[in-house]
Every structure is written in C-alpha cells, then in structure tokens.
Amino acid sequence: MTSERPDLTVPTATYRLQLQPGFPFAAAAAAVPYLASLGVSHLHLSPVLEAVPGSLHGYDVVDHARVREELGGEEGLRALARTAREHGLGLVVDIVPNHMAMSPLHNHALWEVLREGPKSSYARWFDIDWEAQGGQVLLPVLGGPLGEEIGQLRADGDVLRYYDHVFPLREGTGELPLPQLLDAQWYRPAWWRLARTELNYRRFFSISELIGVRVEDPEVFEATHATVLRLLHEGVIDGLRVDHPDGLADPDGYLRRLHEATGGRWTVVEKILADGERLPASWPVAGTTGYDALRHVDGLFTDPAGSEELLGQYRRFAAPQPDRGGDWAATVRRAAYKVLTHELATETDRLTRVASRVCSTSPDPALRDRAPWALRTALEELLVRLEVYRPYTSTDAASVVTEQAAAEARLAFVVPEEAEAVDVVRGLVLGRYGDGPEHVEFRARFAQTASALRAKSVEDTAFYRYVPLLSATEVGGEPGRPAVSPEDFHAYCARLQRDWPATGTVVSTHDTKRSADVRAALAVLTECPQRWADVLTRVTHGGASAPDAQLAWAAWQTVFGLGPADGERVRGALLKHVREAGLYTSWTEQQAAYEEAVAAFVAAGPCGAPGAHVAALRQALEPHIRANVLGTALVHLTMPGVPDVYQGTEAEYRALVDPDNRRAVRFPPEDPGDKGAVTAAALRLRARRPGAFGSTAGYEPLAAEGAAAAHCVAFARSGEVVTAVTRLSLGLARAGGWGDTGLSLPPGRWSDVLSPERRFAGHVRVAELFEGLPVALLERVDTAD
Incomplete structure (x- = not known):
C-alpha cells in the first residue's frame, strides 16, 4: 500500500462495480483492499450522477450537477477515490450523454421545460419536436385513454397530479376547469400506447421513460459535463466509459469536444461493431468497451x-419459419420491418417529415414532387438493409447505405418513377444535395434512427428468435x-x-445476455x-x-x-x-x-x-466446460487491450440477462477455484509487467505442431509472456488427446505463473504444458526483475 499517487494514465485492467442504493460508494470502498490485491489498476463504476430514486443501474440520470446522494454523494465518491489511491487504484466512471430520465419531479431541467415551454432556458437541452402535437410534449403516462383516466388527474396548487406522477402547471392556469387546464399546458398527458406513433421527443431506443439530450449544443455539453470534468481535473476520477454514443446527433463532434475537455484522458466508447466493421480511425478515444x-x-x-x-x-x-427464427439474415430483416413500423413508428414519422421538408423546399428540381409515402417507403427499405449501427460524418456513408441496398429498396415500388425516391433519400444521406441546416438534421436523424433500429431489431428481437446456439x-x-x-x-x-x-475488452458485462x-x-x-x-x-x-x-x-x-x-x-x-x-x-x-x-x-x-x-x-461434459471457462478467462486477460472484469467474474460466475446479472456479489468470492487462481495470476502479471501488455507491446501468434495442433491456441506478448489454451477439448479427447503435439516457445527460460516451480524452454510437449490445467500462463524468467 502506498500514499503516493500512482500513474493512472492508462489502466492495466479495470474492475466493473454496479453501484446502487444497496451497494453505495462506502461498500465499494470496503472492497478496495481485496480488489487491489486482485491486480486491477482501476475500479470501473457504473454511472455516479443523480438518478431516479431507487434506480438499480444509474443510466436514468436526472441531474448532471450532482453526484448521486443515494450512493453517498460527492463526499462519498471522494472518500472512495482516496481509499482507492491509498491502494494504488484509480477510478473510471460511466457517463450517459445521450439521455436523461423522463421524470419531471426529479429532473429540474425537464420540469422547467414542461412549465415554460419552448421559451425555457432548458428547452435547448431536449430533442423535442415542438411543431408536432400542437406544440405540446406528449407524455405517455396514462393507464388508459384520457376519457377513462381524467378522473385521476387533479390540479393541486401549481402542479398537476396523476397517481405518483407530478407535473408543473403553466403560470396562470391552475384555476381553469380541468379540460381547459390540460389544453393550456406545454405538455399533454396521454395514454401510454400513443408513444408508439405520437411521441414528439427523441428517446433512448423505444424507451419513452428516457428522453434524448442535445449534447451537440455547446452550452448543453458544458452544463451536462461540468461536474464530471471537474472531478476529472481534480483527480477524483481518471477515465471515462461513454454510454451509447450512437444515439447522438454527431458522435464525431462530441468525442472531439470531450477529448479536448478531458485533456485526452483514457476514454472508451460503448460502440457495437458489426462483423468486419472498424471503429472510425479519427475518433480520439482509446477504443471500444470491448464487445468486439x-x-x-x-x-x-x-x-x-x-x-x-x-x-x-x-x-x-x-421447425421455425425462415424469417421467424429459421434463417439469421431473414430473421433480422423481418424484425427490422416490425421495429420500424411498431416500436419506432414515431421516429420514422419524424424522419419522413424532415425528408419531406427538405425535398419540398429544395431549389434542386431532382428533389421536388416526392410524396411523403414514397419517401417513407424509401427510408424504411434502406434502413432495414443497413448492416451496421449507423453512418458517421468521418466515414464514407456510401459504404453503409450501399448501392446494392438501394437496388433492393427500389423493388418495393411498382412505378419506376416513384422508385426514384430511394435515390433521393440515399443522396440526402450521402450529402449530395448540400449541407444546409435541414440537410444536416436529416443525416443526423437518419443515423440516430438507424442505430435505434439496429439495437432493437438485432439485439432485442432477432437474438431471441434465432436460437440454435444461445x-x-x-x-x-x-x-x-x-x-x-x-x-x-x-x-x-x-x-x-x-x-x-x-x-477495452470484455467477456461479461451488466448488459450481456449470459455471462461468459x-x-x-x-x-x-x-x-x-x-x-x-x-x-x-x-x-x-x-x-x-x-x-x-x-x-x-x-x-x-x-x-x-x-x-x-x-x-x-x-x-x-x-x-x-x-x-x-x-x-x-x-x-x-x-x-x-x-x-x-x-x-x-x-x-x-x-x-x-x-x-x-x-x-x-x-x-x-464438465471437463470440457472447464477448459472453455478457463481458456476464455485467460485469453481475455492477456490479449491486446485493457481487460474489464465484471463484478464477481474473477471466480466462476453464472448469470442470465439483467436483472439476473446485476445481483449483488461477495468480495472476495467464497470459492474462487481454478478460475479465481487463473484470473488473479493474469491480473497480477499485467500489473507486474505492464510493458509486456501496453501500447508498445508486441503480439506474436505461436503455432503448435502435430496432429492436435488445431486444439492449441497460443500467443506471446512482447517476448515476455506466453498464453496457451486448449480449444475444442471434447474433439481433442475424441481424437485421442495431445499425443506428440508440441509448441515452440520464444527464446529464453519460462516459468509457469500458476506453478512457478515448473520451468520450460525451447520446444515443449503440449501435454506437459497442460499437465495440471487446460491453460498455461508463462513468464520469461531470464529477464525478470
């Protein structure tokens, strides 16, 4: 233990803690000595800013200016940071730039908007379409149609109450009869089912309880990030995880602004990369949170x-139908159509209105006389064919909204001239018709809708329909x-x-549908x-x-x-x-x-x-399950990147989708077992030899030789560390085992980190390497400190 401030520029490994009222900052501080002994360099905290009371996750932020009181407030966070520093650890914090909780009673900024309307100084914070719904914000909170629920609505002084919901009344309207009072507000309480088609604010995916925030506005960015940035610059926290940047109007611009504001602190983004997709090279971040x-x-x-x-x-x-779980591509496509026309119908409507406005006011004749239904059809047909989350201003949009997709989209039209709407929409996405404010808005909303569609249709629908291998x-x-x-x-x-x-790299998170x-x-x-x-x-x-x-x-x-x-x-x-x-x-x-x-x-x-x-x-099959469990853990902890260990997963951890995977865990685990030993050994080795795994480290695949070579995956890091794991061990057993399969180690003498008395050099028999465990972690000892 040391009182000196360690070098916390880039983590060697992080440990994710799920904070909640039942596990506040003080509980995290109590776990610090154990977590420091485990070998991580940073605690990775779920969101710490003020959230809806009782929230078990913290992504429903209500106040960016305050650290959450239910967790211990700012002093509790500072106390955790001091304890962490005393044990050589730093803090990485999850931030939520895309949305806030649609909870007016707790969200002061939203309260003011509902009270004062578009003239409120906070109106610029939220992505509200004031031209829709007669200039009222639709609030889908009623349990039934207004006619059935109006008896439960009542004015009480300067507020309107509906069960546990409380809304501000517009000044001077409190004495009006209820029907007129409702019409006089800047909002409209409505049946919750209307959210699907009538909502006029951007939300997180299809969750109406989370309203989109316009961090592309510099003033909004400053207001919503001031506390986090202050804590960064004061040394309370050291790095950031950015939640869902794909929901933002301009992820490129946001990340540049954030990078400048943080002074280049280590930051990773929750960017989901499709198979073969690359993270935009221009993004000033350390990388992704690690789902790739x-x-x-x-x-x-x-x-x-x-x-x-x-x-x-x-x-x-x-016997599933091809598009209902029998074929992956067909299932994704059908799910996308369903999501666009149901869960995201209101987002599609708004995008169509923007496209219609751009076309009807454009001086370019090629854009004129485009029927809204044709533009909507073109939008839907192109959106369902995107194979990634969204295009970005820093990348080639034509590689996302492809000509092949356009050709397929045109087939939805009977009349060829009407099919030209596809080319118009694609041209708008690609920026071929100008860069005016409405063109920029269209491209941003297209991208935001695309990202919500991808998440809802693939992760939240198709993943539950196409289930041959969970x-x-x-x-x-x-x-x-x-x-x-x-x-x-x-x-x-x-x-x-x-x-x-x-x-960042991960194998289990608070969002994984099944633990590693x-x-x-x-x-x-x-x-x-x-x-x-x-x-x-x-x-x-x-x-x-x-x-x-x-x-x-x-x-x-x-x-x-x-x-x-x-x-x-x-x-x-x-x-x-x-x-x-x-x-x-x-x-x-x-x-x-x-x-x-x-x-x-x-x-x-x-x-x-x-x-x-x-x-x-x-x-x-337990021996083969064990081989996979240990192999997954060791590969994750020693491959390139900064591994994030989700709470409790240093030992065997079996969990299903949330909320099951957010249950409280024990520190330390009762029975860490072989996985606990492997995890601790790898993390402590990373801490002891950071240069072997860091930004300038090397990565060298090592090829086994012999009949069972395909069952051994091995690599070296900077010539100082070797990882070797067993792959497809059941097939290996059926084939008769390792036999004379061998692995040539890099030059030097090597010690088994888990059993230091075991030493190796040169060409080793894989059977000997895996004598005790189906994995091996070797450290070069002739150059050790």
Whole structure:
C-alpha cells in the first residue's frame, strides 16, 4: 500500500462495480483492499450522477450537477477515490450523454421545460419536436385513454397530479376547469400506447421513460459535463466509459469536444461493431468497451462444423419459419420491418417529415414532387438493409447505405418513377444535395434512427428468435457465423495491438445476455450436437409440454448453460426472452395464457424432473466446460487491450440477462477455484509487467505442431509472456488427446505463473504444458526483475 499517487494514465485492467442504493460508494470502498490485491489498476463504476430514486443501474440520470446522494454523494465518491489511491487504484466512471430520465419531479431541467415551454432556458437541452402535437410534449403516462383516466388527474396548487406522477402547471392556469387546464399546458398527458406513433421527443431506443439530450449544443455539453470534468481535473476520477454514443446527433463532434475537455484522458466508447466493421480511425478515444473482443473470444471456442450441425438439429426440432427464427439474415430483416413500423413508428414519422421538408423546399428540381409515402417507403427499405449501427460524418456513408441496398429498396415500388425516391433519400444521406441546416438534421436523424433500429431489431428481437446456439446471441455477436478460426482471432488481435492497443475488452458485462461462463458451457454443445439432440428427445418425451418448440429449445439450452439454479431465475429470464422475441407475446401486448404456459413449462420441464437429463449431460461434459471457462478467462486477460472484469467474474460466475446479472456479489468470492487462481495470476502479471501488455507491446501468434495442433491456441506478448489454451477439448479427447503435439516457445527460460516451480524452454510437449490445467500462463524468467 502506498500514499503516493500512482500513474493512472492508462489502466492495466479495470474492475466493473454496479453501484446502487444497496451497494453505495462506502461498500465499494470496503472492497478496495481485496480488489487491489486482485491486480486491477482501476475500479470501473457504473454511472455516479443523480438518478431516479431507487434506480438499480444509474443510466436514468436526472441531474448532471450532482453526484448521486443515494450512493453517498460527492463526499462519498471522494472518500472512495482516496481509499482507492491509498491502494494504488484509480477510478473510471460511466457517463450517459445521450439521455436523461423522463421524470419531471426529479429532473429540474425537464420540469422547467414542461412549465415554460419552448421559451425555457432548458428547452435547448431536449430533442423535442415542438411543431408536432400542437406544440405540446406528449407524455405517455396514462393507464388508459384520457376519457377513462381524467378522473385521476387533479390540479393541486401549481402542479398537476396523476397517481405518483407530478407535473408543473403553466403560470396562470391552475384555476381553469380541468379540460381547459390540460389544453393550456406545454405538455399533454396521454395514454401510454400513443408513444408508439405520437411521441414528439427523441428517446433512448423505444424507451419513452428516457428522453434524448442535445449534447451537440455547446452550452448543453458544458452544463451536462461540468461536474464530471471537474472531478476529472481534480483527480477524483481518471477515465471515462461513454454510454451509447450512437444515439447522438454527431458522435464525431462530441468525442472531439470531450477529448479536448478531458485533456485526452483514457476514454472508451460503448460502440457495437458489426462483423468486419472498424471503429472510425479519427475518433480520439482509446477504443471500444470491448464487445468486439467478446465476439472473437467466444468464437474461438466454438466448433464451426458442429455449430452448423446444431443449426440443422434446431431446424428439425423447432421447425421455425425462415424469417421467424429459421434463417439469421431473414430473421433480422423481418424484425427490422416490425421495429420500424411498431416500436419506432414515431421516429420514422419524424424522419419522413424532415425528408419531406427538405425535398419540398429544395431549389434542386431532382428533389421536388416526392410524396411523403414514397419517401417513407424509401427510408424504411434502406434502413432495414443497413448492416451496421449507423453512418458517421468521418466515414464514407456510401459504404453503409450501399448501392446494392438501394437496388433492393427500389423493388418495393411498382412505378419506376416513384422508385426514384430511394435515390433521393440515399443522396440526402450521402450529402449530395448540400449541407444546409435541414440537410444536416436529416443525416443526423437518419443515423440516430438507424442505430435505434439496429439495437432493437438485432439485439432485442432477432437474438431471441434465432436460437440454435444461445451463446452466439450476444451483444456484438454474429449468430449467422458464430465460430472464429485461430487465424482470424490472431489477425484481430494484431489489428488491435497496432491500431487500438488501449481499447477495452470484455467477456461479461451488466448488459450481456449470459455471462461468459454460461456461454462457455453452451459452446461445448457445438462439439456434440447429436448428444444434445438425443437429450432433447428424452426430455421432450418426458411429459413437459412447451407452448412452442423454439421456446423449448431455448429453455433447455438455458438450463444447460446455467446449471443448477433457482427456478425463479430461469423463469424470469425466459419470460423476458419470449417478450423480446415478440412472436406470441410482448412487453406491450402481453398474452397471459401464453406466458402462464411458459411458466408452467419451465417449472415442469427444465426446472423439473426432466431437467435431470440435461444436468447429467452437463456433468459428463464438465471437463470440457472447464477448459472453455478457463481458456476464455485467460485469453481475455492477456490479449491486446485493457481487460474489464465484471463484478464477481474473477471466480466462476453464472448469470442470465439483467436483472439476473446485476445481483449483488461477495468480495472476495467464497470459492474462487481454478478460475479465481487463473484470473488473479493474469491480473497480477499485467500489473507486474505492464510493458509486456501496453501500447508498445508486441503480439506474436505461436503455432503448435502435430496432429492436435488445431486444439492449441497460443500467443506471446512482447517476448515476455506466453498464453496457451486448449480449444475444442471434447474433439481433442475424441481424437485421442495431445499425443506428440508440441509448441515452440520464444527464446529464453519460462516459468509457469500458476506453478512457478515448473520451468520450460525451447520446444515443449503440449501435454506437459497442460499437465495440471487446460491453460498455461508463462513468464520469461531470464529477464525478470
């Protein structure tokens, strides 16, 4: 322990803590000695600014000027920072620039806008379309149509009350009769179902409780970032994680402004990269939060041939229609159409209005006489064909909104002349018709709508419909191509080390649908698809009747991945699963009979007696699950980038989608086991030899030789550290084991970090390397300090 301020410029490793009223700053401070001993350099804190009271996540910010009192306030944060410093740790904080909570009672800025309207000094904060809804902000808070709920609305002094909701009254309107009073406000309380088509403020995805913030306005940026920047410059915090930059009007400009304001502090962005997509090279950030790394690490432990066979088993078992879970691309496309016309209907309407306004007022004849319906159709057909989240001003929009997509979009029109609307819309996106304010607004809103569409249609819909391998349906994943070859993995790592050496990497987060250890278990099924099919045959004949076969397949995989667990956890995750899928029930149109059938099936089947068959298979495959768990952990902790360890995952951690993955954890874990030993060894080695992993470090793939070479993935870092892991261990066992397969180490003498008495040099037999564990972490000792 030292009182000197350590060098906290770039983390060597971070540890994510989920702050909430039940785990405030003081609880985090109590965990500091243990976390420092683990080997991380920084604590990574979920949002710390004032949020809706009782919030379990903090992303529903209500006041950017104050540190959250429920967590201990600013003094509590400063006390945590002091404790962290005393143990050599820094703080990285999650910030939320895109949105605030739609909670007027707690959100002072929003309260003033609702009270004073567009003339409020805070009106510029929020992305509100004052030209729609007669100049009133639609508030979708009523439980039914106004005629049914008006009796629950009442004026009380200078406020309007509706159950727990409180809204300000416009000055001088408090004495009006209720109908006239409602008409006189700058807002309109409305039936919650109207949010889908009538909402006139930008929101986070389709969540009406989160209103978009216009941080592209310099004054809004200053006001919403002043406290965080002050804490940075005063040394309380050291780095930033930026939540959802794709929702912003101008991510490029925002990140440049943030970089300048922070003085270039280490900052990573929650940017989801599609397969093959690259982070914009001009962004002044350290990299992403790491979902691209998750996809590559998971894919490394997935058998490509077996995953194809598993897909065939799934199609035979569940018989899904191609666009309702049978084919990945078709499922994504159908989901995108559904999201645009339902959840994001109001965003599509607004984008269409902007396009119509640009066209109708343009001096360019090529843009005139475009019917709104044609522009809307063109917009929808282009948006559903985007294969990434959005275009950026710093990148070539033509590579995102492609000519091929335009050609396919034109087929939606019968009359060729009307199909020209596609070329008009694409031209507007590409900036071919000018850079006036309305052209810029259109491009920004197109990009914002695209990002919301991608998230909702892929991660929140298609991932729950296309379920042959649940481990592949993860944030940033590519379920249509779940496996990653060692060659592709090494190429990815080499690119990271060259272009983004300080990027974040993750395998479990507060947003992952299944923790890394659950996914590691599921990946083993790609090595034994027939055994899985045989087990499903037995449990299907066991008397537990599922409401639909896709749900049954997903439910049985869920309990295989999770292992023994409380049935309520499984039931909660699967109810969320079917609502997100939206095939038979949904969040807004819940079908009680179907959901009751789901709950009954879960209790009688996966969590009942038939579940013993799945448990027996998992037990038989336990050595191979262990190999994947340990291999995933070690690769993540030693590959290029800055690894983020999610709370509790230093030991074996099995969790499903939130809120299951945000449960409180114990510090230290009760039984860290082999995974705890591997994690601590890797983190402490990173802390001891930061140069071996940093921005100037090297990355060298190491190729094994022999019949089982494909089952060993190894790489060296700066000639000082070697990582070697077992890949596809079930296939390895079937083939007879390692035999004489060998691995040539870089020059020098090497010590096993987990068992320092074990020494190696030159060419080693892989069987000897993996004698105790299916992974090995070696440190060069002839150059050690």
